[in-house]
Amino acid sequence: MKLFLDTASVPDIRTMWETGILDGVTTNPTLVAKEGRKFEEVLREVCALGVPSVSAEVVGTTTEAMLVEGRHLRQIHPSIYVKVPMTAAGLKATKVLASEGTRVNMTLVFSANQALLAAKVGAAYVSPFIGRLDDNGQDGMELIEDIVEIYQNYEYPTEVLVASVRHPVHVLQAAKIGADIATMPFAVMDKLVHHPLTDLGLAQFLKDWEKVPKG
Numbered sequence: 001m002k003l004f005l006d007t008a009s010v011p012d013i014r015t016m017w018e019t020g021i022l023d024g025v026t027t028n029p030t031l032v033a034k035e036g037r038k039f040e041e042v043l044r045e046v047c048a049l050g051v052p053s054v055s056a057e058v059v060g061t062t063t064e065a066m067l068v069e070g071r072h073l074r075q076i077h078p079s080i081y082v083k084v085p086m087t088a089a090g091l092k093a094t095k096v097l098a099s100e101g102t103r104v105n106m107t108l109v110f111s112a113n114q115a116l117l118a119a120k121v122g123a124a125y126v127s128p129f130i131g132r133l134d135d136n137g138q139d140g141m142e143l144i145e146d147i148v149e150i151y152q153n154y155e156y157p158t159e160v161l162v163a164s165v166r167h168p169v170h171v172l173q174a175a176k177i178g179a180d181i182a183t184m185p186f187a188v189m190d191k192l193v194h195h196p197l198t199d200l201g202l203a204q205f206l207k208d209w210e211k212v213p214k215g
């Protein structure tokens with residue numbers, strides 16, 4: 001499974017990139033606004049690190065506006081995936097962008113039928129927001145199971161990108177279901193690395209090593 005960071009923080013992306021576990025980055029207008037930096041500057045820096053998949057979202061709401069933005073974003077770097085919202089205008093824009101060879105990440109997906117439509121118009125990724133569903137009293141992981149099953153039934157090549165991940169159990173569940181990608185905040189990815197027994201075990205090994213005669 002591919003692991004993506006859901007952030008526009010270049011220092012955080014660099015830190016994870018250096019560990020070798022990072023496969024990509026997703027951003028959204030909220031995450032970009034948090035950084036207080038120019039969007040394209042951030043995108044160029046992340047792509048320059050070598051991150052192979054960097055999702056950048058359009059903010060236009062008409063098909064025409066999405067096409068203009070999407071075409072602009074994709075030429076910034078070959079690693080850019082254009083993020084388009086799941087609306088009727090977004091479906092139309094995705095169909096055109098995909099036919100031009102742009103890889104589209106259809107975002108703000110909350111139902112299996114929406115995911116089916118994203119696959120039909122040729123999206124490269126579909127992003128179901130599971131944490132936001134959980135927040136609303138619906139089991140987000142059931143949606144992932146449904147989408148994975150539907151895509152397998154029809155052999156759609158669209159990859160399932162589990163978004164709005166809140167904790168490591170979401171990552172574990174997504175991996176067990178067979179989702180292609182999970183995108184998560186830095187804090188969640190960092191938690192995947194750690195286990196208290198690893199820390200305790202290492203401390204004990206180092207302590208015992210001091211008793212070994214040297215030289």
Ligand code: E4P
Nearest residue numbers: 006026027028132163164165
């Ligand atoms: C996905 O691409 C979105 O940026 C993201 O996962 C949304 O997560 P949130 O619900 O924590 O804002």
